[in-house]
Amino acid sequence: MRPTVTATETVRRPRYETGQVGTLARDWLALLKPRVISLVVFTGAAGMMMAPVRIDPFTALVSIFCICLASGAAGAINMWYDRDIDAVMQRTITRPVPAGRIPEGEALAYGVGLSCLSVCLMWMATNTLAAAILAFSIFFYSVIYTMWLKRSTPQNIVIGGAAGAFPPMIGWAAATGHMAVMPVVMFGIVFFWTPPHFWSLALYACKDYGRAGIPMLPVVHGARHTRWQIFLYTIVLLAISLVPSVMHLSGWFYTCVALALGLGFIGCAIRVLLEPQDKDGVSLKGDKAARVSFRFSLAYLFFLFCGLLGDHFLRLWGF
16 A cells, blocks of 8 residues: 655645746756857867868767867856856846856856866767867866956957867867867967957947956957957958968868958958947947947858868869
8 A cells, every 4th residue: 555645745845836947957058158159069060070081970979069068068167257247247147146046056066067077078989189178178268268367357358269269179189189280270260250259249248347347358448449459350360261271271162251251350340440439439329330240250250160161072072
């Protein structure tokens, strides 16, 4: 005979509403910064596909999963450490940790645990080089950028941009076990893309960064200086993006794509530079041009790497 459950025992059982469970799951997912992960995973997969050797589908999927996991883990550690400044910024105040929906210690354990899992899995599935670069990328973003550069220098995003530039190298290393010129060039493209991308965001989030005490470029040197830096970096980025063409690592298709996208990004930067401003360089149009530049920068990197992959396969097929 089954034992009878008393009313007292029923009350003591934890009850979870369906909506509450769903919200909690979304919060744990939000800790991983899924919107950031998508571009990171794509550039890592691009590095893998550009490699001169073919990797078996299962290993490729595991490698991409590890890059995805590592990116999310670094994002979780970032949210744990930045909980104090996230709590005073309108853009981040609703994040799970500052909003109190996920305890600080659990967020940190989550990030560290996923970091260890991603590196160990990458090492077992591929090779030591890929696992080592993956581990260093997590360390660079979590410690060097988040805990040091972000709060100490207006050049935080310039140097810290390296953290998001490692995935093509990781993907290439996972496929080949060694390093070459092409993945380093891909690293350089993402590295020089990062400043104009984030500074466009910083222009219209300047008050938020100032309130949190983060020395982003427009907070320290003003909006006008930042506008010029965005413009100059887009010119440098165009030059860097053409390195594969100059070194005969890519063909005419990529060259056309890189030129079109690079000139488009420079055009966005010119709009940011010439947008109506007050005497301090603050936009009189609600930073409309900076918002357009930020959105274009996301499309720029995606389609540039698509062009690189398209050119790679066209050349393999003899075009």
